[in-house]
Amino acid sequence: MAFSPPEFLRTTRRLFAALAVLAGGGAWAADLPPEQVQFFEQKIRPVLVEHCYECHSARAKKLKAGLRLDSRAGWQRGGDSGEPAIVPGRPNASQLIQAVRHEDADTAMPPKKPKLPDPVIADFVTWVKMGAPDPRDGALEAKRADKATWWSLQPLAHAEPPTPRDLPEAWAQNPIDRFVFAKLAEKNLTPSEPADPRTLMRRMTYDLTGLPPAPEEVAEFSRTYPIENQKSKIENLVDRLLASPHYGEHWGRHWLDVVRFGESTGFERNVITNNAWPFRDYVICSLNEDKPFDRFITEHLAGDVIGKDDPAVEIGTAFLVAGPYDNVGNQDVVAQANIRAATLDDVITATASAFLGLTVNCARCHHHKFDPIPTEDYYRLRAAFEGVRHGERVVATPAEQQRFADAAQPLEKRRAELAAAREELKKAGAAHAPPTPEDTAQLDESKRQLTEAEAALRAVPPLPRVWAGNFSAVKEPTRVHKGGDPMKPGEPVVPASLAVLDRITAPYALPADAPEGERRLALAQWITGAGNPLTARVLANRVWQHHFGTGLVDTPSDFGFLGSQPTHPKLLDFLAQRLIANGWKLKALHREILLSQTYRQSSAAREDAARTDKDARLLWRFPPRRLSAEEVRDTMLAVAGKLDLRMGGPGFRLYRYAEDNVATYHPLDAPGPETYRRAVYHQNARASVVDVLSDFDLPDNAFPAPRRASTTTPLQALTMFNHQFTLDLAAALAARMGGTDEAAIRRAFAFAFQREPTAIEIESSAALLAQHGPRAFCRGLLNASELLRLE
Secondary structure, three states, rough: OOOOOOHHHHHHHHHHHHHHHHHOOOOOOOOOHHHHHHHHHHHHHHHHHHOOOOOOOOOOOOOOHOOOOOOOHHHHOOOOOOOOOOOOOOOOHHHHHHOOOOOOOOOOOOOOOOOOOOHHHHHHHHHHHOOOOOOOOOHHHHHOOOOOOOOHHHOOOOOOOOOOOOHHHHOOOOHHHHHHHHHHHOOOOOOOEEEHHHHEEEEEHHHOOOOOHHHHHHHHHHHHOOOHHEEEHHHHHHHHHHHHHHHHHHHHHHHHHHHOOOOOOOOOOOOOOOOHHHHHHHHHHHHOOOHHHHHHHHHHHHHHHHHHOOOOHHHHHHHHHHOOOOOOOOOOOHHHHHHHHHHHHHHHHHHHHHHHHOOOOHHOOOOOOOOOOOOOHHHHHHHHHOOOOOOEEEEEEHHHHHHHHHHHHHHHHHHHHHHHHHHHHHHHHHOEEEEOHHHHHHHHHHHHHHHHHHHHHHHOOOOOEOOEEOOOOOOOOOOEEEHOOOOEEEEEEOOOOHHHHHHOOOOOOOOOOOOOOHHHHHHHHOOOOOOOOHHHHHHHHHHHHEEEEEEEOOOOOOOOOOOOOOOOOOHHHHHHHOOOHOOHHHHHHHHHOOOOOOOOOOOOOOOHHHHOOOOOOOOOOOOOEEEEEEEEEHHHOOEEEEEEEEOOOEOOOOEEEEEEEEEEEOOOOOOOOOOOEEEHHHHOOOOOOOOOOOOOOOOOEEEEEOOOOHHHHHHHHHHHHHHHHHHHHHHHHHHHOOOOOHHHHHHHHHHHHOOOOHHHHHHHHHHHHHHHHHHHHHHHHOOOOHEEEEE
């Protein structure tokens, strides 16, 4: 079959385009690497929207040259020429690149306007070289636009636990197990055997308290585990752990990650915030008392409104100002407007991601490109926070305020009277030139009395001031910022709910002059209100994640289109409904999960199951994990017998702090016993590096960390083996084991691993002790993988 030259050229280009798709270029959104999607969304799509969509999209009044650039299919199909606008992998052969380069005046884009900046054109060339990865699929775009289709935006479904065939009796008791077993059966997988009692007790104790169990408790639990009252033994263990004050410390740390809690301001100055710690204690206490989470959320957003003069409630609003804060003090009007916009963006982002699992912040500059969230909705949320200001405020009970007033007011009155009298003496003395000895004596005496009064006033204990934000009246309407630019105000909006959920929740919209506190309270009530499916789903998923290492949705703060879909959607809805039915209390949900056969499985690997589900997302075994940074440090201290279990109050520091306009944090080479408290009480400053914690993936709290990384690096081994912290604790453990004989070896293994050593371990340990001594032996125990991993 013969082709004319133009036909041959068109066919060749289409062939190249097809081959590029097969090779990965122009792949489906689900197949694209995240970094390519990010590159497109950050570098390419905004330029297309701003400069091309007016003439080359579905919204164009008149489509120019028959070419659409608002979808992948559009540029693949091409325009009137019949040729693809882009040849993936070949920028020089791509019409779009030729057009933005202005190689031909007749086809230059944008037409009759200056050429795009060279860096922007370079981004397009890079994109085409990548293979023109484009996540915009027509069907998927339509699905996104249809707000009635995306799974997380649907009402909670009534999920009846299934009864699959061949369901073992033990797996028929707990509804969680029935959901999991049914999913395993779909993939021809079977669950694993139950974990042994030592493994189970270690797992439960770490999961609920973040600490290792006591050796004698493990021994007693293991000894009585196999008898008929096994179920009650496990129930009693779970109930005891949930009642432990250490539960709130451990699960409080999870929540502090989600809400980006840090104890320095961040940005250039990054100065320490010494009065942020009450929020940390508030979170721990709230979780220990099993405060209903809908109440907890409301206190985060409007604690000052619902609990005025009650510090235990008011401190919750520290959530709003827990993020980084630019306090450089730039006086430029434009700079101030941008700083203010960025400050409120942090509050909006934290609120939407923590409670709703939505990336609402993506709609700050333009309509959300993936989720059905228009820009107007972003600014409706912003309207709830217009009165929020970063800073500290007095948080005290009425009784404390009265005691302060009773002590301070008389002293302040006397100080004012003495100051006024002194001024009168000065005026009288000024009439004499020179002043008489009597004038001088009276002035000296008045100065003495005033100095005493001021000292007495300073001696009155001040009212506590907490970094919990300040609230001011909203004087101007909130306006949409065109392109996210605060210097380009658009139409006004009022405080209101997200429109996408209006069909299934009770929507709200407040008048433009609504009081400041009422705005935040209305938002909190909408977030926790009946019918909102996101809040309970997100929270139930977070609980599941911290028991199994990965949530049923593995993007815990993104339930939108770019997030993952749940592996067990019916189970997730079931858990969300259980949470609500239990009054939004977490401990009942913990209990149900920990008592399930799913949770009590062995973590042993099985090659046949791994071939089908290598990450055990379907839970054919319990997924093992490495301890978190805090668990590693707390465990080392506990094993060595040095852990200080004092709760609450100002934190300790693993750095030396220096401030000279900007803050500097120098890691401590030899932290002393004053730092031997639980790691949750460390004063976590932003951008500070602390040994052991930072090495084991302690996140930088400049941003929320809903799911932590778990890396393996040489620095971890070097720190664990050589740091003075390890050497000091090895010496403490050596003293605790009390000798070098077999009994001492057994004690050391019990402290470290809560088990008896094997005969080979005893023999090897004795040889090491004889050659290198107890400190080297204990140093080895503290570096053992068994100490750092949870099976």
